[in-house]
Amino acid sequence: MAVLSTIRKRVGLVIGIVGMSMVLFILGDVLTSSQGLFGSNSNVLAEVSGDKITAQEFESRVETMIKNYKASTQNDNIDENTTEMIREQAWSTLLNENILGKQYKAVGVSCSPAELYDMCAGKNIHAQVRQAFTDPKTGAFNPAEVVKFLKDLPNRDEKIQMQWKSFEEGMRTERLDEKYKNVIKGGLYVTKAEAKADYYDKNRNVNIRFFQLNYLTVPDSSVKVEDSDLDTYYSAHKKEYEQKENMRKLDYVVFEVTPSAEDRNDVIQWVNDKKAAFSTATNDTIFVNQNSDVPFDSSYHAKGTLPLVLDTILFSAPQGTLVGPYEDGGRFKISKLTSSSMVADSAKASHILIKINNNDTAKAMAKADSLRNMVRKGTPFEILAMTNSEDPGSAVKGGDLGWFRKGMMVKPFEDAAFKGNKGDLTIVESQFGIHLIKVVDKGALSRQIQVATVERAIEPSQKTYDAAYNKAMQFAASNQDAEKFDSAVVKEGLNKRTADNLREADKNIAGLDKPREIIRWAFGAKLHEVSKVFTLGDKYVIAQLVDIKEKGTLPLEQVKDQVTASVRKEKKGVMLAEKITSQSSGGVDIMALAQKLGQNIFPAGNINFSSTYVQGMGNEPKVVGQIFALKKDQMSKPIKGDNGVYVVVVDLINEPPAPTDLAFAQKQVADGRKQRSDYEVFNALKEKANVVDNRGKFY
Numbered sequence: 001m002a003v004l005s006t007i008r009k010r011v012g013l014v015i016g017i018v019g020m021s022m023v024l025f026i027l028g029d030v031l032t033s034s035q036g037l038f039g040s041n042s043n044v045l046a047e048v049s050g051d052k053i054t055a056q057e058f059e060s061r062v063e064t065m066i067k068n069y070k071a072s073t074q075n076d077n078i079d080e081n082t083t084e085m086i087r088e089q090a091w092s093t094l095l096n097e098n099i100l101g102k103q104y105k106a107v108g109v110s111c112s113p114a115e116l117y118d119m120c121a122g123k124n125i126h127a128q129v130r131q132a133f134t135d136p137k138t139g140a141f142n143p144a145e146v147v148k149f150l151k152d153l154p155n156r157d158e159k160i161q162m163q164w165k166s167f168e169e170g171m172r173t174e175r176l177d178e179k180y181k182n183v184i185k186g187g188l189y190v191t192k193a194e195a196k197a198d199y200y201d202k203n204r205n206v207n208i209r210f211f212q213l214n215y216l217t218v219p220d221s222s223v224k225v226e227d228s229d230l231d232t233y234y235s236a237h238k239k240e241y242e243q244k245e246n247m248r249k250l251d252y253v254v255f256e257v258t259p260s261a262e263d264r265n266d267v268i269q270w271v272n273d274k275k276a277a278f279s280t281a282t283n284d285t286i287f288v289n290q291n292s293d294v295p296f297d298s299s300y301h302a303k304g305t306l307p308l309v310l311d312t313i314l315f316s317a318p319q320g321t322l323v324g325p326y327e328d329g330g331r332f333k334i335s336k337l338t339s340s341s342m343v344a345d346s347a348k349a350s351h352i353l354i355k356i357n358n359n360d361t362a363k364a365m366a367k368a369d370s371l372r373n374m375v376r377k378g379t380p381f382e383i384l385a386m387t388n389s390e391d392p393g394s395a396v397k398g399g400d401l402g403w404f405r406k407g408m409m410v411k412p413f414e415d416a417a418f419k420g421n422k423g424d425l426t427i428v429e430s431q432f433g434i435h436l437i438k439v440v441d442k443g444a445l446s447r448q449i450q451v452a453t454v455e456r457a458i459e460p461s462q463k464t465y466d467a468a469y470n471k472a473m474q475f476a477a478s479n480q481d482a483e484k485f486d487s488a489v490v491k492e493g494l495n496k497r498t499a500d501n502l503r504e505a506d507k508n509i510a511g512l513d514k515p516r517e518i519i520r521w522a523f524g525a526k527l528h529e530v531s532k533v534f535t536l537g538d539k540y541v542i543a544q545l546v547d548i549k550e551k552g553t554l555p556l557e558q559v560k561d562q563v564t565a566s567v568r569k570e571k572k573g574v575m576l577a578e579k580i581t582s583q584s585s586g587g588v589d590i591m592a593l594a595q596k597l598g599q600n601i602f603p604a605g606n607i608n609f610s611s612t613y614v615q616g617m618g619n620e621p622k623v624v625g626q627i628f629a630l631k632k633d634q635m636s637k638p639i640k641g642d643n644g645v646y647v648v649v650v651d652l653i654n655e656p657p658a659p660t661d662l663a664f665a666q667k668q669v670a671d672g673r674k675q676r677s678d679y680e681v682f683n684a685l686k687e688k689a690n691v692v693d694n695r696g697k698f699y
Contacts, residue, residue: 042694042697043055043056044692044694045057045058045694045695045697045698046058046094046691046692046693046694046695047690047691047692048094048095048098048099048689048690048691048692049098049099049102049688049689049690050690051098053094053098055698058090058091058094058695061090061093061094062086062087062090065086065089065090066078066083066086067159068162068163068166069082069086071159071163072163074357074358084507087699091695095686095691096173096177098689099682099685099686099689100176100177100180100682100685103180103685104176104179104180107180107183109176109179109180109183110176111172111175111176111179115175116168116171116172119171119175120143120146120150120171121143121144121146121147121150122143125141125143126171128167129146133145133146133149136387137387150164181677181678181681184677184681185674185677188670188673188674188677189670190666190669190670190673191666192662192666194666194669195659195662195665195666195668195669196659196662196665198610198665198668198669199656199659199662199665200609200656201608201609201610202608202609202610203608203656204608204609204628204653204654204655204656205605205606205607205608205654206605206607206608206627206628206650206651206652206653206654207603207604207605207606207607207650207651207652207654208603208604208605208607208614208627208648208649208650208651209590209601209602209603209604209648209649209651210590210601210602210604210616210617210646210647210648210649211590211593211594211597211599211600211601211602211646211647212599212602212617212643212644212645212646213576213579213580213597213599213644213645213646214643214644215569215572215573215576215643215644215645217576218572218575218576220568223568223571223572223575224571225564225567225568225571229567229571230556230560230563230564230567231556233563233566233567233570234556234559234563237563237566238553241553241554241559241562242552242553242554243549243551243552243554244551244687245503245504245551245693246503246504246523246549246550246551247501247502247503247549248502248519248522248523248545248547248548248549249498249499249500249501249502249545249546249547249548249549250498250499250500250502250509250518250522250543250544250545250546251485251486251496251497251498251543251544251546252496252497252498252499252518252531252541252542252543252544253475253489253494253495253496253497253541253542254495254497254511254512254539254540254541255468255469255471255472255475255539255540255541255542256468256538256539257460257464257465257468257538257539257540258460258464258538259458259459259460259461259464260460260461260463260464260467262461262463262464263458263459263460263461263464264458266461267332267456267457267458267459268325268332270456271324271325271332271333271334271454271455271456272325274291274334274454275322275324275325275334278291278322278334278336278454279320279322279336284296284336284338284452285298285452287452287454288452288453288454291454292453292454292455292456293331293455293456293457294453294455296452297451297452297453298450299406299450300339300340300341300343300448300449300450301448301449301450301451302343302345302406302446302448303315303446303447303448305406306451307326307328309323309324309326309328310323310335310451314335314337314449314451315447315449317337318337319337319338319339319340320336320337320338321336321337322334322335322336323335323336327458330457330458331455331456331457331458332455332456332458333453333454333455333456334453334454334455335451335452335453335454336451336452336453337449337450337451338450338451338452339449339450340447340448340449340450341447341448341449341450342445342446342447342448343418343445343446343447343448344418344442344443344444344445345405345443345444345445345446346403346404346405346442346443346444347403347404347417347418347439347441347442347443348401348402348403348404348439348440348441348442348443349401349404349417349437349438349439349440350381350382350385350394350398350399350400350401350437350438350440351385351389351391351394351399351401351413351435351436351437351438352368352371352381352384352385352388352389352391352399352435352436353389353390353391353394353432353433353434353435354367354368354388354389354390354433354434354435354436355390355432355433355434356433356434361429361434364433364434365427365429365434367388367434368427368434368435368436369427371384371388371436372425372427372436375425375436375438376425380398381398381399381438382398382399382400383398384399385398385399386398386399390433391432399438400440403441403443404417406418410430410431410432411430412428412429412430412435413428413430413435413437415428416428416435416437416439417437417439418442420437420439421439421442422439422440422441422442423438423439424437424438424439425437425438426439460538468540469533469535469540472533472540472541472542473533475488475492475542476530476531476532476533476542479530479542480530481528481530482528482530482544482546485530485544497511498546500547502519502522503696504519504523504693504694504695504696504697505693505695505696505699506519506696507519512536512539512541513536513537513539514536514537515534515536515541516699517534517536518531518534518536518541518543519696520696520697521534521543522543522545523696523697525545526545527545527546527547527548528544528545528546529544529545530542530543530544531543531544531545570640573640573645574640576638576640576644576645577638577640577645579597580593580597580638580645580647581637581638583596583597589635589649590635590647590649593635593647594647602616603616603651604616604617607624607627609624609625609628611624612624617641617643617646618642618643619642620641620642620643620646621642622639622640622641622642623639623641623646623648626639626648627648627650630648630649630650631650632650632651632652632653633649633650633651634649634650635647635648635649636648636649
């Protein structure tokens with residue numbers, strides 16, 4: 001059947017869909033030797049629960065996943081971003097295998113061969129299996145076809161066998177994961193008392209009036225902070241200064257390589273030198289292709305689509321008119337009117353896309369040609385598109401792409417649509433595959449022109465690169481300590497930039513192109529060390545390591561600024577609270593108290609205990625907590641919040657009706673906990689596993 005043929009061809013696609021998200025176990029032997037790819041020293045890429053994972057083991061896993069990806073996409077060339085994505089997926093699977101895998105065994109969770117068969121050909125078909133073995137023509141799934149495919153698997157290509165085995169392992173692990181999570185969820189229970197409290201927290205609300213004395217009203221200079229205050233506060237709040245990863249902070253300067261005046265003049269001179277020869281050239285296509293940075297563009301352009309300098313001259317000029325040199329988009333150009341024609345301003349087309357598999361262009365071309373012959377013999381194009389096109393978006397519409405203007409389609413497709421006549425059936429190749437195009441209709445004709453352009457980018461010369469590099473080298477050589485570095489930045493008027501909270505495995509620093517080398521340097525450098533010159537694209541970068549934060553509780557010296565700010569705020573809170581208390585004697589109400597303190601009263605309504613936000617205050621959890629401890633018409637004592645000190649009076653308490661169905665409330669709370677359990681359980685297990693991530697030392 002067609003479905004079997006499809007699945008045999010598209011097994012890789014199935015694995016691409018499933019493998020990247022589910023494959024948690026990579027079968028086969030991995031390298032266990034301590035020698036090889038990364039050498040014998042510092043060969044441990046990670047530790048999980050005390051178990052060491054070598055760089056060779058991890059790299060073997062990555063290579064296997066890359067092979068699967070290449071097979072699934074039928075593309076042997078993958079870019080750096082895709083490789084990094086696969087590497088991250090490999091890391092995720094490694095953690096799952098070493099953390100959750102042990103838990104599966106501990107609680108006795110398993111997945112039998114019978115269960116795997118059930119997911120492939122039984123009563124509980126896995127979604128990806130159903131998708132792959134569903135006949136696109138009938139929409140029917142036939143489990144017998146799966147069985148037939150699996151029986152034939154030993155005779156299939158080794159790659160397909162490996163991919164199916166990985167897919168099967170993915171299904172098995174998915175089932176184990178589902179069972180384990182269900183065990184956890186099954187152990188969660190919410191009492192009626194909890195459900196009742198949650199119901200009232202969400203549905204009871206109050207209206208208040210309040211005034212605030214903001215901390216900003218007290219000058220920092222009026223608050224004296226002693227070392228003993230810092231020690232006391234730090235000791236009481238150490239938990240707040242824990243960090244789970246090693247981090248670094250860099251200051252850095254950038255020497256950008258930009259074209260000099262001499263570089264610009266050289267480009268202008270080059271373009272001027274070409275002008276006379278271009279003017280008399282008899283073959284503009286060859287001249288442009290031999291001399292310009294950008295090859296000849298045979299497109300015709302409507303008025304309003306060209307640079308203004310061309311738009312205002314060439315549409316009323318004779319053929320052969322030359323314009324330039326002119327500057328456009330960082331380039332100097334000379335343009336020549338080569339031709340004009342009456343061209344449609346839009347086109348309407350349908351297509352059938354045939355993808356090129358295994359680089360077999362001839363096979364795809366032959367299929368497109370066969371489909372074209374069927375159309376010419378009377379088979380409706382729409383029916384063939386629905387059953388053969390591999391562009392799902394247009395296939396469901398019989399291949400219809402609607403109306404489009406120039407620039408909306410890839411060039412080969414656009415040329416076929418705009419140059420062809422209504423009713424033409426044309427076959428073209430693009431980066432997406434082979435297209436059988438039917439020109440359905442053409443828009444109104446308008447005069448459009450063809451322009452040949454010789455252009456040269458305004459780029460830095462080698463001399464300019466050398467000058468910038470020498471300047472950066474001089475800066476680095478002369479400023480090898482923190483004091484000199486900072487002084488030179490000011491003296492030379494440079495822009496010192498900062499990259500804070502860098503993690504060892506980070507790949508990005510805002511504004512820098514591929515700064516991985518700098519980040520790796522930061523984790524091997526000493527405090528206040530100044531780096532060598534790093535070359536990042538058109539930038540030369542020199543960095544200084546200004547802070548080292550190691551995993552664990554940060555020492556007071558490293559968080560002194562934060563602690564000082566917190567202590568100062570606490571002291572301001574005491575001062576402002578005392579100021580309020582001093583005016584509160586004699587049973588004064590909130591209006592009189594606010595008047596004495598020169599403050600305005602503000603209303604706020606619909607406050608409930610489940611939210612920490614109060615209109616007019618912002619996020620104030622401490623204030624909300626104390627509001628719900630007040631009775632109606634009761635004025636609070638001064639409440640020290642995050643933004644200031646508050647006095648509150650409760651004007652109205654809106655009690656909700658008593659819950660009639662606590663079972664429903666219990667279910668709501670339980671469902672919320674079950675949703676959180678999926679990630680909270682893993683995070684808790686990960687923290688307990690004491691994961692050591694050394695990937696930053698290798699990649």
